[in-house]
Amino acid sequence: MKIAVIGGGAAGFFGAITCAEANPDAEVVLLEKTTKLLSKVLVSGGGRCNVTHHCFAPGPLSQHYPRGAKQLKEAFKSFGSQETVTWFEQRGVKLKTEADGRMFPVTDSSQTIADCLLQQARKAGVTIKTGVGVTRIAPPTQTIAHFIVYLINGNQLQADRVLVCTGGNPKASGYDWLRELGHPILEPVPSLFTFNVPGNPLKELMGVSVPHAKVRIAGQKLEYEGPLLITHWGYSGPAVLKLSAWGARIFHDLNYSFTALLNWVPEFNEESLRAELQNYRQAHPKKVVVTNPLFSLPQRLWKALTTLAEISPDVKWAELPGKNTNKLLEALLRMQVDVKGKTTFKEEFVTCGGIGLQQVNMKTMESRLHPGLYFAGEVLDIDGITGGFNFQAAWTTGYLAGRAMAS
Structure with missing residues (x-):
């Protein structure tokens, strides 16, 4: 035979x-x-x-x-x-x-x-x-x-x-x-590719990774939790790669052009996160917001998120206006990035x-x-x-x- x-x-x-x-x-x-x-x-x-x-x-x-x-x-x-x-x-x-x-x-x-x-x-x-x-x-x-x-x-x-x-x-x-x-x-x-984000607001943080984040695709029932890596072209790491596999045909149909929502603290929802920030504010009113990262986030990432929330470098928690608190909440839970294309893993x-x-x-x-x-x-x-x-x-x-x- x-x-x-x-x-x-x-x-x-x-x-x-x-x-x-x-x-x-x-x-x-x-x-x-x-x-x-x-x-x-x-x-x-x-x-x-x-x-x-x-x-x-x-x-x-x-x-x-x-x-x-x-x-x-x-x-x-x-x-x-x-x-x-x-x-x-x-x-x-x-x-x-x-x-x-x-x-x-x-x-x-x-x-x-x-x-x-x-x-x-x-x-x-x-x-x-x-x-x-x-x-x-x-x-x-x-x-x-x-x-x-x-x-x-x-x-x-x-x-x-x-x-x-x-x-x-x-x-x-x-x-x-x-x-x-x-x-x-x-x-x-x-299937299995990374996201290209030409206007990535976190581009300077290339190499920074977060062990537990959630990536959700706006307008789709697609999300995945896992380690997330910031790269010079956009985002990678298991959370993105695994999401790319589950959504392979959807992403292809979208011509790899869509909005991704990054959640850096997936263990919280809006209500519990707001309460957590309020508790911290009461416990540490004199601490400077920008230089004291919360939720075990890397210092550089925390600083970048506070910049997106338009928080001044020297403002203390007790002085933080409500509108900036809301913006920080958005940056932590739903940071929007516009994906334009992919890169082979x-x-x-x-x-x-x-x-x-x-x-x-x-x-x-x-x-x-x-x-x-x-x-x-x-x-x-x-x-x-x-x-x-x-x-x-x-x-x-x-x-x-x-x-x-x-x-």
Whole structure:
């Protein structure tokens, strides 16, 4: 039995290894169109590779996927985060958990993960070919019993089963060769990006972060709480990145032009915040407002917010006019910024969109239209928020496809 795996990324390698290990008699060939293998694995997590997330229950784990949550919930029962940790540890790679739940190799090097996958692929007998792009897949017919994989160099490859793991593509045209197979394609749009704010009132605070803030989008039911980072181009950090994933299609439809409302003290509502400020005013009437930050906010951020509230540098709490108190309240709870555009998060490009899940058997990752054709990884309309979830989807779908192809 000959199996062709198209794509030399996380899902492709995991599918190829799983298949070859489960069926040593199968001839597994992995095709990668570039000269680089596992390129996303190598750059992920700032070169440390965020392998998975320390969320081991299938239900809660699936809730981190804006697209694919329902289908992945069942898939994670077969192969979830715990299975991923065990898989790597059995092959000599120990993982560690950070405070936010992200899991990395103890070496803090993505090369460790890439080396492990390459080693296991070779050990299992997978043939790896780089610089081999695929232009078309012809499914079996009444007269031809196998798939024909057409290569970019004009050659052809015959296979009994084919696994497509070509990743997300920023352009809809990147899916044309798969569209020919009759699979519905959801238009790809970016997910996981930062907000560009050209007129950012806090631009001078580049590098300042707040561990707990809320970002809400005006006129939309979109909000997310988490760490927020001020950058020289606008805003980033988990609160923005995760919000960008949940709102990927909405932001695309808005042409990345919208108003974001930043709440620096999400533990308060307007009433409780007003009461808190009043209590502080009574307790510390002689303290200068600008130089005494509240709510554990960074000094520079507090100063910038008081500037937005038009509070004079030397005014004391006892002297603070009501209108400036109201403006400070607004700056703390609903600071408006006009977002105009986005920036890709680091070197990582994540898309929502791709092969529609309704025509894929999510227990085996097999096409419902063409038996023997399988999909795994980001080529599917599955994407997770930042934190190791996209790799987990790659391991899971790759594993299920590899196991099914081997049988």
